[in-house]
Amino acid sequence: MKNQNHPNIKIDKIPKEGMFKVPDGYFENLSDRILTKVKTLPIEASKVRIIPYSRRRLLRIAATIAGFIILSFAGYQIFQKTQKNDLLSQADAYDVADYYVSEFDERTLMISALESEQEAKMESEAMINFLVDEGIEEETLLQAL
Amino acid sequence: MGSGEYTDEELLILFRDEKQREAAFSVLVNKYQEQLYWHIRKIVLSHMDTDDILQNVFIKVWKNLLNFRNDSSLYTWLYRIATNETISFIKKQKKNQMVSYDDYINSVANNAVTEGYFTGTEIQNKLQKAILTLPDKQRIIFQMKYFEELKYDEMSKILRTSVGALKASYHHAVKKIQIFLKNN
Numbered sequence A: 001m002k003n004q005n006h007p008n009i010k011i012d013k014i015p016k017e018g019m020f021k022v023p024d025g026y027f028e029n030l031s032d033r034i035l036t037k038v039k040t041l042p043i044e045a046s047k048v049r050i051i052p053y054s055r056r057r058l059l060r061i062a063a064t065i066a067g068f069i070i071l072s073f074a075g076y077q078i079f080q081k082t083q084k085n086d087l088l089s090q091a092d093a094y095d096v097a098d099y100y101v102s103e104f105d106e107r108t109l110m111i112s113a114l115e116s117e118q119e120a121k122m123e124s125e126a127m128i129n130f131l132v133d134e135g136i137e138e139e140t141l142l143q144a145l
Numbered sequence B: 001m002g003s004g005e006y007t008d009e010e011l012l013i014l015f016r017d018e019k020q021r022e023a024a025f026s027v028l029v030n031k032y033q034e035q036l037y038w039h040i041r042k043i044v045l046s047h048m049d050t051d052d053i054l055q056n057v058f059i060k061v062w063k064n065l066l067n068f069r070n071d072s073s074l075y076t077w078l079y080r081i082a083t084n085e086t087i088s089f090i091k092k093q094k095k096n097q098m099v100s101y102d103d104y105i106n107s108v109a110n111n112a113v114t115e116g117y118f119t120g121t122e123i124q125n126k127l128q129k130a131i132l133t134l135p136d137k138q139r140i141i142f143q144m145k146y147f148e149e150l151k152y153d154e155m156s157k158i159l160r161t162s163v164g165a166l167k168a169s170y171h172h173a174v175k176k177i178q179i180f181l182k183n184n
Helices: A026-038 A053-086 A090-103 A106-134 A138-144 B008-016 B021-044 B047-067 B074-097 B101-114 B122-132 B136-147 B152-159 B163-183
Strands: none
Touching: A026 B021, A026 B047, B008 B021, B008 B047, B008 B074, B021 B047, B021 B074, B021 B136, B047 B074, B074 B136, B074 B152, B101 B122, B122 B136, B122 B163, B136 B152, B136 B163, B152 B163
16 A cells, blocks of 8 residues: 555545456356346245335334324223223122123133234334325325324 | 347346346346446445345346336436445444444455455545445445446435435535544
8 A cells, every 4th residue: 555645635636546456357257146146036026116225214113103193092092981981880890890701701802912913013014005105205294293 | 148239128128028037137237237336345345245235236136127117217226226235234234343433444444455455545545434434325425426426316316315415415425524534
């Protein structure tokens, strides 16, 4: 490497060429190497859109915020119902509890919980796909939220 | 098939024909390999890393070319894939190295030199270190404008960023590099 003094050097004075080398014959056999690799790979014929990394991340954030709002609203509704239930007499509450225990076993409740989780995941994916398909900009969505 | 004999549209038509697919893809690789190689190389500096990223880029192209819609030119689409792959690589590299930012910059710059494929002068090496200090996107914008001399319009299509934002980003990058060169 050559030694140089460079006080206050302007970048446009720095030579742009001659910095990098490639191994001899690199470009001559690159396509053969790549072709050997890809020959065995399947081709994705489905309608896939490549979303840039930056957009993908923002869409995930937007979908998460939208999901959070939906869950908060649902939570608020459940809370309101619970508040109403508190107004029931103690005896009524026991009757209701007995009814639910007799109606649903543990297995049913677990299946229901797993299904809800699965649905939440699918909704998040569906939201992302919808935003991409409709061409809705994530900035617009975030502002609206 | 020679790469100069076919337009992008013709290559896409040939690629859709299963019998001609491999030949068409080979032409496409030959046509764009050098442009994409230098685009990636000037960002990651190391030849080995560039080779890995470039192969991944062409694997993605192979898998997705049938889905390519003419929303943009093939050249823009390929550049976009290459840029995204490079950004992903840089992020992974930073995450895996688990060292301070200064050590990261020195290790990337030194790797490029020790590989034996960097033959720059001291000031060129210092410029590369200065570029490494930039945030990822600014680093790519600087590289595309300064080294590849792309027009802002083209960069805007590839990076999906407004021309105004690109100009501002490039201006800030130049300032930061000037300061780095002055202070180091």
